[in-house]
Amino acid sequence: MSANSMVKLTIDGQELTVPKGTRVMPAADSIGIHIPRFCYHGSLSVLGACRVCLVQAFNPVIDRATGEPVKDDETGEPVYREMPTLQTSCTLECTEGMKIVTDSEKVLQGRANIIEFILANHPLNCPICDKGGECELQEMTMLCGPGRQLFTESRLNQDKARRIGASIVLDQERCIVCYRCTRFLSEWASEQVFEFHERGGHSVIEPALKEPIGKARFAGNTIDLCPVGALTSEYFRFSARPWELADTPGVCPHCAVGCSLTLGGRLGTLCRVQPRTNYYVNDNWICDRGRYDYAWVQDDRLVAPEVDGVRVPWETAVERTVSALADIESIAAVVDPATPCETGFLLQRFMSDGLKASSIYVEDDFDLAGPFPGTIMDLMYSDPVILVSANILEDQPILWLRLNRRALEGKLSMVAIGAPDWAPDLKRLATDHADLQPGQAVAFLNGMADLVASADASTLTRVSTETGIPAEWLRGLVERISAAKRPALIVGALPTGEYAPARSALDRLTRSLQADRKMPVKAGILVGGANSRGLRLVGCSPRADARGSGETRPWRQALLAGDLNALIVVGGDPLCDASPELVEAVRGLSSLVYLGTNRNATSELATVKLASASFAEEPFTFVNFEGRLQQSIPTNEPIECTMPGLRVVGRLCAALGLWHGELTADAVRRSMAETAETLRPWAAPIGEQGEMIAS
Amino acid sequence: MQEFRVLMGHDTPGYASIGVYRDHGGYEALRKALHQMTPTEVTDEVYWSGLRGRGGAGFCTGMKWRFIDRSSPVPKYVVVNADEGEPGTFKDRFIMEHVPHRVIEGILIACHAVGAAKAYIYLRGELALCRERLLTAIEEARRAGLLGASVLGSDFDVDIALHRGAGAYICGEETALLDSLEGRRAQPRLKPPFPAQAGLYGCPTVVNNIETLANVPLIVEHGAEWYRSVGAPNPAVDAAARTGGPPSGFGPDSPGTRVFSVSGKLNNPGVFEVPMGTPMSALFGLAGGLREGLELRAVIPGGSSAPMIGPEHFEIPLTFQTLADAGSMLGSGAVVFIDDQTCPVDLALNLVEFYEHESCGKCTPCREGGQWMRKVIQRIAHGQCREGDLELVRHVSDGIKGKCFCALGESIPAPVNSSLALFPEHWQYHIEHGSCPIGAKEYSHVG
Ligand SMILES: Cc1cc2nc3c(=O)[nH]c(=O)nc-3n(C[C@H](O)[C@H](O)[C@H](O)COP(=O)(O)O)c2cc1C
Ligand code: SF4
Ligand code: SF4
């Protein structure tokens, strides 16, 4: 950055240099000076409403004639003039030579005034408030409040404990009108489920009249954003005090984005799931699925190993598993894509080195689709981002949220293309969209590759006929892409047979788009679950000729054809909704081993049930769609007699002499690193934001 | 004594119709601006006239217009602030009702000067007659080819739309007005960017008061020098104008006339147009003085946001600078004379109630402080005082002062502090006796 785009200032005597346009609050943050705040939030627009972040600001006096700072005759020091009132540091821009004071008597008095005002109509029923202990108002009051209560008039009464949809409880009296919730909803989520009604002291946060909260996908984030107990979580409320929670860093198991989490467990119960800041992945947010979908960690668990429906000690379970599988031919393992790397690594060793003629299938289309070639940041800085049958709003919600934020800022456009009845919400919220004739995704990709090379009338007509998209619209899109510095394209899940032609069409399209562009063009298929990519890295994939998707997955066909003798299922519930023939075929197996957390259709059919710890109870690593390795640290001990997956599979390996020594996550990771060059990163420390290990 | 410029013709029958207005030379300024002057020349003329905003802040109008980047490819807008809602202020209403075509002409010239093809008038919802008069004037102008495509045969296309507010004082604050106009909850925006950079729909926008714009046709028609021939112009500005050099600051410059809204228990309250610099006592005289048996005690010289000043300032010439020097401001030009039968505690309560009710709720000190202040003063006025209440009032007032997001909140302490300073014995009496020393309840606020 050139020197004149930077400004130098001092804050409480500390000198610092920041880019022009930086506001004082983040500048102070950057040198560890914390100015109190309520409405300010680094990921939201600047508002300047609460006024608690007051500071004194002094500017150098500039001589109008010379443009130079005026110096004191005697001391030679620059002369400063204080701005006429205290300034809100969240809105004030840093300027050259500015002096900021954040801790003078005057500042402390101003701050105390504001806190006193906020407290005037605040119920102050902290003992029965769910936010108690992590309330920013409590903290600020203790830190810089007036220390006494002069307000003795009657307080305003408003609605309390109102259920908003299934998940949020609103207490209007506690709201301090910071607009964080409404700003998040409009600036990120495009779902304005809260709005302010009335004005002045009667300003009150209400569920929006037009947008019902029932359909919201991201509204849960307002609970974390709310500095006070106005918005609380129906699921977490009153289940624990925040200081009783053993917060640990986690990773979300629900989709390929792999949002960074904070897991809040207490006495064996997972009480809440919150986002953990990670600007590369999820900023400060998670989707409501990631936030609320964890009841299964407590309910309907397999709590101990079982053989033929009877609880047994782990010894027996391991013995029975090994003896049931050891001498059998044709064994398949079916692995859920949210299975940790460590478990996958050991499973792969167990299957290939320990069993005869076995293969591993991960329940996703990743082997057919290949890895997506870009990161979340790559996509955020692309424009336009074209979504071909890729409903990222449902399937990778936080990726959508981050792209939507950029779209709302006018920095990118999202173009959604898919069958007429596909993803209506995505289409409604996208910058632009077109209806594609069902089954024509490959035709569209090929057509785009042709059109980017030459958008002549006959090609346009042909592609338009094939895809059902109007020629004029196609021409506009091609023009937009051709003019773009950095276009990107995401294709979603396809029928089995379409992956290969889609990939060659994408290759062609990428090559012609790349042509003379400096920035790499990101175009690929985005499928898979939380650890699809990691499982491939540790060696969990079938032979190339045994790949398929959905109902045509080869293990299902092999099972129906009677080609399998035993099945190992790791996580998930692949036999839920299974056809009677499939269930019959499973019953005909010599054994079905289920390693998982919950009772479900698959576990009910299993002859051996290996009860594993949940994602909140075991240490593990995932690699998200970008190739980012992240680790999760358990907040709880494994419940009852469950064990982390890596210990279960590790003991199976040990029984066959494939593992020696202790079975900890670290030991397994060391072993991984020794096995292959590509697995070396597992031996190194993993940072809070994760480590990019593949691209 | 009065000098009718903005109000010129207001007493001529039919002046609100286009025929009579044109018979008296109406729309000739527009013709001149379109055919004989470039937009820059128009802006320069307004700049050198020294015209300052009549909405309250007194910002130099020509300077505001110069901030508009005419070369910007996005649309530019002129937004007319007709939300007149400050207690005591009713002169814009008088202007719109009596000389609507002068307002329209001023808007059209402003559009030409800044390159706007669209102007919006944001009209206070309650002003039904103004709405009627303005709509009629717009229609008449349209039919006369003064509005629409190719105005007066030039290549200037322009249109004016009228928008009615829904009753909030904050909508008069220019950025809250823009939010309201865009269909949002009216709350002031962060500045910068100023409306001139990013105003309506993020485009360069001039926001001007009705009276400000009604001055424009006269300046264009008669020139800056003519405009400066009355009032209290600063000679330094005249000197700078002759050399074309930068003015040494418009601070003490108050040229032209001002339309005052004069109220109080007067014999002849109303709207008066006098040259800037006219002494307050002369305005008092025009309004017929106080009614029989009443004595002058204080004056609010510039609308309810302006601190009250004592009768010792009775001879003060009314200019931007003199009132600032006296610790108050010329503001919206609403002069309220306060008599000895008006309870100063009640007066403060009345105004604080207004601000509390009108607070937009965006920022803490105005939203919460206003309410607290009202509750305390209400107790004092209603005889439920507690010990320490005066200190409490001062404490709340200090808490609000200098910390609000916009000028609305900053106005809350003004009437209170000035009432406390001018009438300490009245407040003290209330505190000690729980009743009013004047006992003038029939004049006081009800409810
Ligand atoms: C709370 C508040 C209310 C205001 N109300 C009005 C109003 O009703 N009419 C008006 O012209 N200006 C009003 N103003 C001033 C405007 O913000 C703005 O300064 C003015 O419209 C600019 O026009 P001018 O330069 O022609 O005066 C108000 C300002 C504040 C802070
Ligand atoms: S509900 Fe919470 S986040 Fe929303 S405005 Fe009120 S205090 Fe702020
Ligand atoms: S001072 Fe604050 S609350 Fe009051 S009107 Fe202005 S922005 Fe709204």
Ligand code: FES
């Ligand atoms: S943090 Fe709220 S005004 Fe600055």
